[in-house]
Each structure stands twice: as structure tokens, then as C-alpha cells.
Amino acid sequence: MIVIRFVIDGEPRGKGRPRFTKSGHAFTDQKTRDYEKLIGYCYKAQGGKMLEGDIDISIKAFYKIAKNDNKNIKAAKRAGEIKPTKKPDIDNVIKAILDGLNEVAYKDDAQVVNVSASKYYSDEPRVEVIVSRI
Template structure:
């Protein structure tokens, strides 16, 4: 089985837990929680497939093109001559998506045994997620 999910909007990376010195507890930043909840909701409403065995995850992260860029630079970005080397780091985008889909798309993200991830520019920022069974 192969499933495809699009998360519209600028890619978001998993932020480090924050420590509250008053309560001596850690908490996940709200931006991360909100993005994880969006991913869960999208998967549950659009896909609904639950993987049992090994999984290959492919992510294509599309970052927005700055309006202030020259026409030449915008064209280079659209044609992948220039690629994003900016935050969030791709490993943090992988982490937030893999963690979000725990117990929804699969029992645990330890089932993911292969990952392909790439960053591009686009006029429509988004993250495309492909999950597929590996036999």
C-alpha cells in the first residue's frame, strides 16, 4: 500500500521541549503541538490507512519564495537551481511528521526503516508525505 498526504503551508520542524524552572517540568512548544495536531487531523480525515510492517517515508518539503527576490532568483528557485538551505532543518521536519503519525498511520515510528527527504522552493509552500509498505 502507498498513501499520499499534503500538508499545506510552510514546513514546520519539531522544536525542542522547553523547561519551566518554576514547575520543574518540560513541555512541548505550542507551535509544535498545533502542527502535530494538524497532521493527525489531515491523516485521519483523508487517508485512514494503518500500516502493520516496515515503512518507507518520502517527504518533499516546499518552502515559499520571498516576494523581495529578483525575477531571476525566483526563476532559479522555481527550477531547482537554488534550493533552500534554511530553517527548519529537514531532520526536524521528519521528526515532527513521524511523531505525529504514531498510533494513527502506524503503531510506532520505529516501523519506518527508510526515509527520503528533500527541500525545494515553490509558490505553494507545503509538505508532501508518501508512506509505503516495504515487503
């Protein structure tokens, strides 16, 4: 089994909604394209390589704790007693990660057979990803 771990620093982002031209063609917005490029860059820069076969992905999204939260709320968030129920939705975070790794970690995201994802609070916002070839 091959296991590759990498981190994307900064606030987690989700896949943006598709935009449409006047002629009806769909396209991905620039912010989403930039984030997907960052995901691929982080994967390669932290030792990632192209994998073949069945792929398993684990995602942990860490959201920034608000500065104006009181100390009890901050402590509960750090301990994982309070989890983020804010945007972006976890399914959109998953989609951004999978699309960002497409043609970088695997030829096509159809190779991904298992995904687990969760949201947490942290003083250091980031996304931790584990890519495994089963």
C-alpha cells in the same frame, strides 16, 4: 505494497526544542503539538489508515519564494536550481512528520525503517508525504 500520499498545506515546520518546567520535566510546546495534530488530521482526511509492519516515508518540503527576490532568482528557485538552506532544518521537519503520524499511520515510529527527505522552493508552500508499507 500499500502507498498513501498526502499533503500538509502551509510553510513547513520543524519539531520544536523540548521545553522544561521548573521541576525539570520536559514538554513539547503548543505550536509543535498543534502542527503534529494537523499532520495526523491531514493524513486521515486524505485517506490514510493505520499500517502495520515496516514503513517507508518520503518527505518533500516546499518553502515559499520570497516576494522581494528578483525574477531570475525566483525562476531558479522554481526550477530547483536554488534549494532552501534556511530553517527549519530538514531533520526537524522529519521529526515533526514522524511524531505527527505516530499512533495515526503506525503504532510507533520505530516501525519506520527508511526515510527520504528534501527541501524545495515553491509558490505554494506545503509538505508532500508518501507513507508506504514495504
